Amino acid sequence: MVVGLGPGDRECMTPQAVQAVKECDAVTGYETYLELISDLTGDKEIVSSGMRKEVDRARQALEIAEQDKTVAVVSSGDPGVYGMAGIILEVVSGKVPVEIVPGVTAASAAAASIGAPIVNDFASISLSDILTPWKQMVERIEAAALGNFVIVLYNPRSKGRPDNIKTAREVILWHRTPDTPVGIVRKANRGEEEKTITTLQDMLKSEIDMLTTVIIGNSETTVKNGCIVTPRGYIF
DSSP: OEEEOBSSOGGGSOHHHHHHHHHOSEEEEEHHHHHHTHHHHTTSEEEEEOTTOHHHHHHHHHHHHTTTOOEEEEESBOTTSSSSHHHHHHHHTTSSOOOEEOOOOHHHHHHHHHEETTSSOEEEEEOOOSSSOHHHHHHHHHHHHHTTOEEEEESOOBTTBTTHHHHHHHHHHTTSOTTOEEEEEESTTSSSOEEEEEETTTGGGSOOOTTEEEEEOOTTOEEETTEEEOOOOOOO
């Protein structure tokens, strides 16, 4: 099983995900995510690893599953959104059955914290260029901005790539006005959540790191009563 843990708070973890972890024989995942569910794992076999070990985790999970054990590969958010679902299916390649248990992704959690910014069409783009060539990423950012999509930025800034978010903002400014609403949510539904509603012009004044989700509005997005709202097109 590939299990989505949601953004972090237990309240945002689905009952199906909780049950899946409780019923499995072994759990494998990134060490930080395993800590979030330590009360559910008990005396189960635990296989922990660090960042950038996704392929290793997938292979370890397959080895365990081939021993006729049920293994839960845990992934934050939804495992099918920048998560482990894809690599598991590629590595397993039909050798054992795979069930994917969905979870609340960061875009949904962050959006709910600041209003309704993604109630209309939106595009999600990860600013990590570890697996995606930077040139291709910039092309995607510009295409989303040109198409007037609300844009959700995952993995916006790390110590190794502090300037990707700056470039993304510059590209989006070619097609959006500086006063376009921007929501910045750090640790969405994971402990001490921090949220800021600002503008495209001023967004870089806020703290942005790997625990942050950035949502940039489209040309119709507004701020009403302290909430970011993107109209769906209803007439009233």
